[in-house]
Amino acid sequence: MTTEAKLPTKRYFEDVQVGDEIPRLVKAPVTHLQLVRYAGASGDFNPLHTDPKIGEMLGIGGIIAHGMLIMGFLGQLLSDYVGPTALRKFGVRFKSMTRLDDVITCSGTITEKYEADGEARIAGKIQAVDQNGDVKASGTFVAALPKRGGE
């Protein structure tokens, strides 16, 4: 694995305001190979996500993506925004099925800034939608951010 990809820049509590939008993340179209990879990586081998015959049999018209892959996209959005160890809470509700070739866009808004348990925290809402604007997953998060001069 090459490590040429850039590290996200560090974000401070003071940099974030209520109402701020998290920079959008537009993912590449979902592919069958990606779902096979995700099955192996996550350990969720439900054939609904990898075997087109099962999807046909169940009458859902082909394979559907793992909900957790979509949550993974939202996790990438948040990890890019606050860093990997800043999240305190992250929850989503799965709203509709994602199919092959769907292009998922993740977005979010900051809804709150507060201090709790000795930490400066932000809270926000997030969602993942497809190319038609259909919501696939939506939810909320809480993250702790460092304060300037506080380290």
Add this chain to the structure above:
Amino acid sequence: MFDQSKIGQSFPSFTYQVERCKIHELNLAIGDENPIYHSKEAAQAAGYPDVPASPTTPTTFQFWGNPDFVKHLVAIGVNVMRIIHGEEEYEYLAPIYAGDVLTGVTTLVDGKSRQSKDGSSMDILTLETRYTNQNGQEVLKARQVLIVR
């Protein structure tokens, strides 16, 4: 109709060693190229002791760490072929890094049946898994809502 007497029941605990390669593989599938998820050197250069768990890495703890999960669901009367994943929520209590050894205990914290307008019924189950690391520190609470149609 879901058997309410199963609420509060915990499944046997399981142990899972957090693997650097698994975090790498999961983020490859997601398409998250942040180098700290793919290389120990990059993670250490960024100030972490090892590759950190990415936000949804806990899904690997459940599926790879607890291969009997489905069996346990069957044992409490769940038709696993009809499960839809409704919600997932993580509460991160302390950082988790590659090399950590986690012990997880999953408890059925809620279960109810609901009647749809068309007369069919579905069960809504809430499971919570608490993870403790090798130092006895609670690091993660994972809450999951499964809908059984």
